[in-house]
Amino acid sequence: MSKTVDIVQKKDPVVIEDVHMVYRVGKVDVPALRGVSLTVRAGEFLAIMGPSGCGKSTLLHVLGGLLRPTSGRIFIDGVDTSSVSDAERTEIRRRKMGFVFQRFNLLPTLSALDNIELAREIQGNGHVRNHQTTQEILGLLGIADKMHHRPYELSGGEQQRVAIARSVVSRPAILFADEPTGNLDSDNSQMVLNMLQELNVKYGQTVVMITHDPEAASTASRIVEMRDGKILNRVQNLFYAMEQKRV
Amino acid sequence: MLKLICANLIQRPTRTAVSVLAISLGVVLILVSVGLSYGQLTDAAERMRRIGGDFMLQPPNASFFFALNSGTLPVRLREVIQKVDGVRDATPVLAKFIGDKFHLVYGIDKESFARVNDSLRFVSGRHFESAYEVIIDTNYARSKRLKVGDRIELLNQSFSVVGVYQEGTASRVMMPLATLQELNGTPDKVTTFFVRAAGKNSLDVVYQRLKERFKDYTITRTADLQEIMTANTPVFKQFVAAVVAISVAVSFLIILLAMYTTITERTREIGILKSLGASKSYIVQLILRESLLICSVGVVLGFVLAALAIKLILTAFPSMPVNITIGWRVIAALMALSGGVLGALYPALKAAQLDPVKALGYE
16 A cells, blocks of 8 residues: 555555544544645646535645645645645645635735745745746746736736736646636636646646635536535546647 | 844844843943943052052051041151151142032142152142142033132132142142141141152062051052052942843843743744754754843944943043943953843753744744
């Protein structure tokens, strides 16, 4: 068994085994995750779907190292993040993960460019890295002309594109998106989903997206459904049109 | 990080300005109060030193504050002092504090004073010749707008100003010893003797001889006066310590309040930074650097405001000596900075400990 896990660890960026998460609310234990096991393959675009309260956001936070699970193991690029210290989890988050949130979560006092540069600075452990220029990424996402705008001067779609640019500026191994279209109208939603697809198809970016919207989920290459803190045993593999290009 | 810090400070201009102002007031508090008190002490010590005596001989357990022990030494003691081997001369001085004018008047014996002193330079007029004539220094003349020929009221007597000497030596006003003794009600008594050693003798040797001859008396080297006065002035150290403590407390509390409010307001932003992978030390540094920036600007503003305050004080009271040393500037700056850093430490650690998921969900 452990041998199998070792092989999987090396091959897949995210492997989780029998993860439980229980919140303590007053004197009551509220289970949010009840034995979730899942593997995300390199270059995969995975959508985790389910109704509100099914535990999908908790799963994303556990995967992203923002929460420590009550039990179970989580391997990110081969490292068991459930058994490491807070500082080590932060380090793994910094080096391997990018996040896109429903509420964009840009720093309101900084311009689009500075938001991205700050992320680059943090991910470079205090020193600005030179992976790819921020301007190039902003250009790629079609917002180069907005780089000096503050978040409140941008539309929701533009803010989310800046957030995507920020999340991929250091080329993370995994991009986690938590309801990335939840606050957008349908045009901007489609644009953001297309971008995530493009990052996945063109650049091989592994994406894990949480959504309750079946239409948004349909852009992913694979969908898993959650209900009551568990992953349902019906897994859909969907191949969107752009998959053909990758093949 | 610097951009984020500056943006945060600009985002809340009123809070930033109030914090900077409060820090600067702490700096002003230290510089002005210590500057004025040190100024008084060092100026008094320097002017006594420049009388020219190598030693001061005072009664046992005497204070350097002449007003407290005015006229207790017999003037004939001078003859005994002069007989000590190695002593060139000694001059008696009676010091009297003029309460309503807040300064000292010296009664001096003109002839012996001249033999001990060699720094008294008249800028106008002459030395006193008769009982109700006084000489004043340039500082006193400037602040009281007096010149040779004017009359001044001292100890309920009218005196004629006959000479103005360059400030920096002895008291602001000097009159004949006998006149002050009479007005003070202490005939034949003086406050202190300024003793000058003969040139070829070692000061240490003369000092030892004086100590042996006047066992119960207080004998002080005038070169050590400044240090002794600063160290021995009643409650001076406590006063300075209290001023510094208040200043640090002000810096500490202001920064604590400002930074605590800041992190409460910016909980969500801290959650964002954590989701980007910012470590605890990054968050702590962010808050501490922000506080250091506020304090640094506060220190600079404090220096400017202290200079303005001193200028205003000197305009109102031209004779007020002020001495703000580089050392005290450094201390004032360090106290403000350390108060600020200490004040920011708790909010910084609290911010670093925030749960990223809760912080991201904070409204």
